[in-house]
Amino acid sequence: MSENIQDKKDLGTGQKPATDSKSNDKKPKFNIAWVYGLIAISLLSVFFFQTDSGPKEVTWNKFEKEMLKAGDVMKIEVVNNKRAEIFIKPEKLNKDIYSELNTSKKNTMTKQGPQYFFTIGSVEAFEKRIEEAQQDFTYDQKVDVSFVERNNHIDTIINWLIFPLLLIGVWLFIFRRMAGPNGAGGQLFNIGKSRAKIFDKETAEVKVDFKDVAGLEEAKVEIMEIVDFLKNPIKYTQLGGKIPKGALLVGPPGTGKTLLAKAVAGEAHVPFFSMSGSDFVEMFVGVGASRVRDLFKQAKEKAPCIIFIDEIDAIGRARGKNPNWGANDERENTLNQLLTEMDGFGTNSGVIILAATNRADILDRALLRAGRFDRQIHVELPDLNERKDIFKVHLRPLQKLGTDVHPEFLAKQTPGFSGADIANVTNEAALIAARKEKQLVEKQDFLDAIDRIVGGLEKKNKIISFDEKKTIAYHEAGHATVSWILEHANPLIKVTIVPRGQALGAAWYLPEERQLTTKEQMLDEMCAILGGRAAEELFFGKISTGALNDLEKVTKQAYAMVSYFGMSERIGNVSFYDSSGQNEYSFGKPYSEDTARAIDEETKSIIEKAYIRAKELLKKLKVQHNALGELLLEKEVLFSEDLERILGPRPNGKTPHSEDESMVQKAPMAEVESEPKVEKEENPN
Ligand code: NHX
Numbered sequence: 227m228s229e230n231i232q233d234k235k236d237l238g239t240g241q242k243p244a245t246d247s248k249s250n251d252k253k254p255k256f257n258i259a260w261v262y263g264l265i266a267i268s269l270l271s272v273f274f275f276q277t278d279s280g281p282k283e284v285t286w287n288k289f290e291k292e293m294l295k296a297g298d299v300m301k302i303e304v305v306n307n308k309r310a311e312i313f314i315k316p317e318k319l320n321k322d323i324y325s326e327l328n329t330s331k332k333n334t335m336t337k338q339g340p341q342y343f344f345t346i347g348s349v350e351a352f353e354k355r356i357e358e359a360q361q362d363f364t365y366d367q368k369v370d371v372s373f374v375e376r377n378n379h380i381d382t383i384i385n386w387l388i389f390p391l392l393l394i395g396v397w398l399f400i401f402r403r404m405a406g407p408n409g410a411g412g413q414l415f416n417i418g419k420s421r422a423k424i425f426d427k428e429t430a431e432v433k434v435d436f437k438d439v440a441g442l443e444e445a446k447v448e449i450m451e452i453v454d455f456l457k458n459p460i461k462y463t464q465l466g467g468k469i470p471k472g473a474l475l476v477g478p479p480g481t482g483k484t485l486l487a488k489a490v491a492g493e494a495h496v497p498f499f500s501m502s503g504s505d506f507v508e509m510f511v512g513v514g515a516s517r518v519r520d521l522f523k524q525a526k527e528k529a530p531c532i533i534f535i536d537e538i539d540a541i542g543r544a545r546g547k548n549p550n551w552g553a554n555d556e557r558e559n560t561l562n563q564l565l566t567e568m569d570g571f572g573t574n575s576g577v578i579i580l581a582a583t584n585r586a587d588i589l590d591r592a593l594l595r596a597g598r599f600d601r602q603i604h605v606e607l608p609d610l611n612e613r614k615d616i617f618k619v620h621l622r623p624l625q626k627l628g629t630d631v632h633p634e635f636l637a638k639q640t641p642g643f644s645g646a647d648i649a650n651v652t653n654e655a656a657l658i659a660a661r662k663e664k665q666l667v668e669k670q671d672f673l674d675a676i677d678r679i680v681g682g683l684e685k686k687n688k689i690i691s692f693d694e695k696k697t698i699a700y701h702e703a704g705h706a707t708v709s710w711i712l713e714h715a716n717p718l719i720k721v722t723i724v725p726r727g728q729a730l731g732a733a734w735y736l737p738e739e740r741q742l743t744t745k746e747q748m749l750d751e752m753c754a755i756l757g758g759r760a761a762e763e764l765f766f767g768k769i770s771t772g773a774l775n776d777l778e779k780v781t782k783q784a785y786a787m788v789s790y791f792g793m794s795e796r797i798g799n800v801s802f803y804d805s806s807g808q809n810e811y812s813f814g815k816p817y818s819e820d821t822a823r824a825i826d827e828e829t830k831s832i833i834e835k836a837y838i839r840a841k842e843l844l845k846k847l848k849v850q851h852n853a854l855g856e857l858l859l860e861k862e863v864l865f866s867e868d869l870e871r872i873l874g875p876r877p878n879g880k881t882p883h884s885e886d887e888s889m890v891q892k893a894p895m896a897e898v899e900s901e902p903k904v905e906k907e908e909n910p911n
């Protein structure tokens with residue numbers, strides 16, 4: 227919808243953004259505004275010709291009394307039996323009644339006549355009236371009446387020009403509509419053209435360079451090499467090396483693939499064609515392939531250059547084995563064309579293709595083979611240090627920061643966040659600070675922003691009965707107790723019973739950033755997750771639907787342990803994980819019915835064991851657990867300090883605040899603790 231509005235805006239001004247590829251075309255642009263203008267001009271001119279010049283209309287009475295009987299009329303011409311045109315004798319034109327004629331610039335025409343006209347009903351009646359009016363006249367005085375046939379040129383023009391123009395206008399209008407919502411105006415003759423945006427030296431649009439890309443060190447090295455290929459290819463080719471044709475940027479969403487590509491554009495100082503995979507797709511058959519062709523044609527003209535295709539999975543998805551008639555054909559044609567084009571240009575032609583995707587595994591094998599996207603650059607989620615750098619980049623635009631804001635601390639609080647998430651955190655923190663009418667963005671604002679992004683919106687005035695609230699508190703206390711006491715469980719930083727997003731309460735962990743997870747860690751984690759339901763069952767004798775998310779997590783994890791990680795003795799070191807993503811086992815499972823049953827039973831038994839373990843632990847720690855639950859009911863939020871006070875230090879000494887972040891972590895807690903208390907009083911529950 228909004229795109230359509232954009233369309234109209236383009237139309238009105240007749241301009242296009244400077245970056246648009248069409249503005250680089252040498253051919254004259256076809257602009258629908260011209261059609262509209264032409265129609266308007268012809269209509270206007272017709273209107274003016276008819277009124278401004280030519281004879282004036284006159285009534286019969288006036289004609290008879292003031293002109294005919296006065297003997298001023300030279301002759302009358304009846305045109306097409308419809309219109310009587312009156313010619314006044316030139317010598318009489320200076321009479322007063324004719325002065326109205328002289329206002330017109332066209333004096334020559336006024337002198338020649340006809341100066342007046344009137345419309346006649348029928349020729350017979352007209353002749354009769356003329357005869358009667360001239361009864362007293364002598365034969366000499368009688369006025370000549372002649373009959374002429376004349377084509378009306380203006381009518382002809384209207385019929386032959388305006389109408390077809392109108393038709394064309396309507397047709398164009400419909401056509402443009404059909405060109406789809408991503409049509410950028412004047413699409414009619416550009417359907418098969420590529421929609422790539424070009425960034426070259428002249429367009430100073432891209433101001434991103436490698437300095438702006440925090441983290442991603444390995445990826446930067448890889449991609450800088452590509453920039454270097456383009457800058458001085460001879461260095462590589464003189465040793466007989468071949469310049470690669472393409473590189474695939476692979477990584478989860480928000481990790482900066484597009485940013486990296488933009489940085490290449492900013493750094494390489496060669497033309498950069500940017501396009502999204504979905505730009506190739508159009509409702510017309512064959513358009514995608516033709517756009518690929520056009521893109522490569524343009525690129526070859528501008529070589530050396532870079533083509534960047536974002537979200538290439540839109541076209542590059544593996545072609546189905548069982549052809550899905552019709553639906554997939556267009557995409558496959560596009561992909562085939564892309565493959566052909568990539569083969570078609572020479573290795574050293576100076577065109578390098580970058581493509582980004584978050585799912586390299588679903589891409590067609592043919593795209594990934596050597597000679598096409600022969601190198602993959604993995605762009606991973608940032609680790610602690612990289613997050614620190616990313617925070618530094620995003621904290622720069624924030625004007626006023628509290629002295630307690632440290633990128634290291636924020637990086638520690640955000641495991642698993644992508645670059646985009648971090649950008650979101652800093653922005654959200656600024657908004658939260660502004661909402662609180664603060665002059666500075668402080669640490670607490672960042673922590674609130676992180677909570678918001680992880681957990682969703684706080685819903686403080688959700689109506690929760692006291693019983694429910696108690697269940698929630700005990701459930702969360704169950705998580706807290708079990709995870710605190712288990713050696714390998716994730717360190718807990720806080721528990722809350724303030725509803726947030728989908729959840730009525732939550733236990734927040736700060737997972738340790740590790741590459742490998744041991745079986746013990748997995749089992750302890752599952753035990754902690756089941757602690758919630760275990761507490762409900764133990765202390766209330768009732769279980770609730772609230773454990774849905776917990777059970778889902780546990781089930782998936784147990785299933786993965788058995789069927790992917792070979793962590794069950796009964797199944798053995800067997801994995802049914804399929805990293806090829808090509809879905810070799812699309813029909814049914816790759817194991818027998820017996821194995822299926824065994825997997826189910828093993829999964830169930832792992833979960834059961836963890837649940838029993840959680841219950842045992844909670845029975846032993848009943849006093850502490852209940853104390854925690856009551857405290858949680860009262861305070862709504864508990865931090866690791868409170869837990870330590872009740873449960874003692876953690877068994878492995880890995881208390882979250884006993885590490886280096888201790889001094890930064892403690893400060894805000896006091897602040898937060900005081901906050902919910904105030905809210906609690908307002909809370910109707
Ligand atoms: C609900 N959510 O959707 C509420 C808002 C145990 C105190 N009904 O494990 O919030 O209960 O440790 C249909 C039916 C989600 C949809 C039942 C969607 C249940 C989170 C689970 C806390 N913290 N669970 C937790 C929680 C919930 C849920 C559902 C549903 C609870 C628990 C959700």
Ligand code: ZN
Pocket residue numbers: 701702705755758759772773776
């Ligand atoms: Zn839970």
